[in-house]
Amino acid sequence: MAAKRSGALGKRSGRRKMASPSAPEQHGEPSLSLERIVATAVDLLDAHGVDGLTMRRLADCLGSGVMSLYWHVDNKEEVFDLALDSALEYRGPPRTAETPDWRPEVALMLEDWRAGMLRHPWSAALxxxxxxxxxxxxxxELLGATLSRAGVADADLNVAIWSLWNYVMGATITRTSFDVAGNDRSATRQRPAHPGGAxxxxxxxxxxxxxxxxxTFRKGLDLLLAGIAPRS
Amino acid sequence: MAAKRSGALGKRSGRRKMASPSAPEQHGEPSLSLERIVATAVDLLDAHGVDGLTMRRLADCLGSGVMSLYWHVDNKEEVFDLALDSALEYRGPPRTAETPDWRPEVALMLEDWRAGMLRHPWSAALxxxxxxxxxxxxxxELLGATLSRAGVADADLNVAIWSLWNYVMGATITRTSFDVAGNDRSATRQRPAHPGGAxxxxxxxxxxxxxxxxxTFRKGLDLLLAGIAPRS
DNA sequence: CGATTGACTCGTACATTGTACCATGAGAGT
DNA sequence: ACTCTCATGGTACAATGTACGAGTCAATCG
Known part of the structure; x- marks a missing residue:
């Protein structure tokens, strides 16, 4: 109950500088802003992984003091949340005609989602x-709407959505984790370590x-999609 | 390249005390051992989550000094690895008759795996x-063998295994994460925060x-299993 | 005009973490 | 008695997230 605004109010609501007239910035360090912080955080995460993101490093990259960040952001957790959502930015469906064939459409959608996560390998685990x-x-929402429009009964909708979600998440997390670990750690265990043929x-x-x-991803996905029945 | 044994040799190979004759321990603190360390780590993880496990706390619970742990273990990472593998200990199949019906058998297997992870909610993410x-x-291995024995062609085996793995992992991770977050964080976003009906x-x-x-887990799993065809 | 306010920045300080280094002790073999 | 290995653990340090509060600057109000 004590401090600050603790929660949803005040602070980073009004932008900053309120679009100052001419140009007091725009060259070296254009001051701070949530957008800049988040963008830099994403860059750092891409470059150095989850452990590579520290508030100090983030501030350095932004050319600011560490504590300045805390005016725009409550804590590091929030940086993660924002970076995550920003990295998985979703640009609407390419152009949904009228669902000529829903299965490839859904597959494309999920592949795009997966590709997005793979572009930021830290994002899946996060x-x-x-x-x-x-x-x-x-x-x-788009996934649900598409399935629903394709004729999946409401009673089956949640199962369908969750199954697809689970599958995509599992596949992507496994993939990124193997990638990261493949170089050193897991190599010791997975690759050669089957001497006795256990x-x-x-x-x-x-x-x-x-x-x-x-x-493999595609085939497994097709397996799942084949099981999802429009109407009943 | 400098220090210690860096890797796979020496140290915790010989047990400890080499089964000392009578009883210099067995009451208060039975000295240290990998087993005791790992078991306590699992308890701590169960009780306080991933962030609740610190080397100091672990040592306290064991009644030992912090640095003593490092004789048995290379670093905290290894504690995690060992705790994880220990938590997911696998007791062989109940009794595999001859595969009367493989689908329920596999389903049971995966449900047991999932249940094991849910019993230690930190394990899935780890x-x-x-x-x-x-x-x-x-x-x-058991999963693969069962599927193979059920008649899944070798060419389809990897896809089948990975699909099931992905699904189970995704479902379990999602589940545990929602559980943890459900109390505070995500409640803010998921539950009520759909005012405009976006x-x-x-x-x-x-x-x-x-x-x-x-x-939901079961139904989605059935969906997947239905798609896995024995023979071709 | 000066005073006040509020948005914004940041240096200092601290608690908490993993762990490197080193000193110690216990028992066995010589 | 000595030394060697196994094993323990205290001290110390570097890195981290962040609380606190002092600082700056522009807009606003008197």
Missing amino acids: LSSRALGPNILGRL YPTIQRSRLLLDDDWIG | LSSRALGPNILGRL YPTIQRSRLLLDDDWIG
């Missing part, structure tokens, strides 16, 4: 442990060596 | 960003309010 921002909700099936199918992520 | 330990590999489909289907996790 998304799973964080509140859903407006952009992700937008994607969910895992014959895995070894035979070369499960952990399979590099065709896109293909 | 598993996704970490190398696979022997216990998880064991589960994967997400009509989501709202109508009550997607984010649906609490029937088990049912």
Whole structure:
């Protein structure tokens, strides 16, 4: 109850400088702003991963003092939330005609979502442990609407949406995590460490060596989509 | 390249005390051991979540000095790896007769896996960003073997395994994350925060309010399993 | 005009973390 | 008695998130 505005009020509501007339900035450091902070955070995350983002580093990149950030942002958590939502920005459907064929449409949609997350490899893991921002909700909404328009019964809608969500999330998280770990850590365990042949099936199918992520993703997705029945 | 044994050699190979004859311990603090460390770490994780596990706290719970841990363990990361693998310990299949019906068998298997992760809510998120330990590999192996025995063609095996893995991981991570966040953070965003009705489909289907996790999980899983065809 | 206010910046300071380094002790083998 | 290895743990340090409060500057009000 004590301090500040703690929550939804005040502070970063009014922009800054309120669009100052001519040009007191626009060259070196255009002062601070939520947008700039978030954009820089995304860059840092892309470049150095989740652990690479520290408030100090962020401030350095912005050419400001560390504590200045805290005027625009409550805490580091919020930086994560905002960066996440910004990275997964959702540009509406290409151009939805009238659903000529819904399955490829949904597949395309989910592939785009997945591609977006892969472009920012930190995002998938973060998304799973964080509140859903407006952009992700937008994607969910579009997915639901498309399925519904395709004729999926309301009773089956949630199952369909969640199944797809789960699948995409799982696939993307696994993928990014393998990528990151593949270089050092997991290499020790996955790649060579099957001396006695304790895992014959895995070894035979070369499960952990399979590099065709896109293909596997697509096929599994088709499997799921095939199970989703329009009408009933 | 400098220090210690850096990697796979020495140190915690020989147990400890080499099974000392009578009883210099077994009451207050039975000295340290990898097993005790890992077990306590799991308890701490269960009780306080990922952030609640600190080396100091772990040492306190064990009644030892902080640095003593580092004789048994390289670093905190390794504690996580070990705790994870220990939490997901895999007790073989109940009793595999001869595959009377493979689909329920696989479903049971995956539900058990999921239940195991839900019993340790920190494990799902951790598993996704970490190398696979022997216990998880064991589960994967059993899954693959079962599918293979059920007649899934080798060419389709990887897709089937990964699809199921992805689905289970996504579902479980989402579930635990919603649980954790549901109390405070996400409540602000998910539950009431749809004033203008920006997400009509989501709202109508009550997607984010649906609490029937088990049912949804099961149905989605059935969807997937139905798509996996034995033989071809 | 000067005083006040409020938006915004940032240096200092602190608590908390992982862990490097080093000193210590216990038991076994010589 | 000595030394060697196993094992413990205290001290110390660097990195982090962030509370606190002092500073700046422009707009507003008297």
